[in-house]
Amino acid sequence: QGQLVESGGGLVQPGGSLRLSCAASGSSLDDHTIGWFRQAPGKEREFVAGSRARDSTFYADSVKGRFTLTRDNAKNTMYLQMNRLKPDDTAVYYCAATSRNLIASTIGSPAAYAYWGQGTQVTISN
Secondary structure: OOEEEEEOOEEEOOOOOEEEEEEEEOOOHHHOEEEEEEEOOOOOOEEEEEEOOOOOEEEOOOOOOOEEEEEEOOOOEEEEEEOOOOHHHOEEEEEEEEOOOOOOOOOOOHHHOOEEOOOEEEEEOO
């Protein structure tokens, strides 16, 4: 059973940057689909970015061009680099993974992922 541990959240001013990390144990991420989701107060969990094991990476329209998902297989860790942050980006951010090679139509569905991190708060405010 894989486990995911996140770090890197915090308080940042609008226009700033943050990098979230998600370290995996118990499973190797290099053959997993990985993803980042976020949940703001009173809202449903929403897809941010996802990457199949050896090819495509997908982004929500709201973060495209500002956020970048990467993975370091040697460290068994995934990252979410977030630039030009906006107040609307404020949320708890979750990393997730599954051994399934998800297709494009399901990579944005939380139900498709087997392992989840505990969540890290990201707050964008002056």
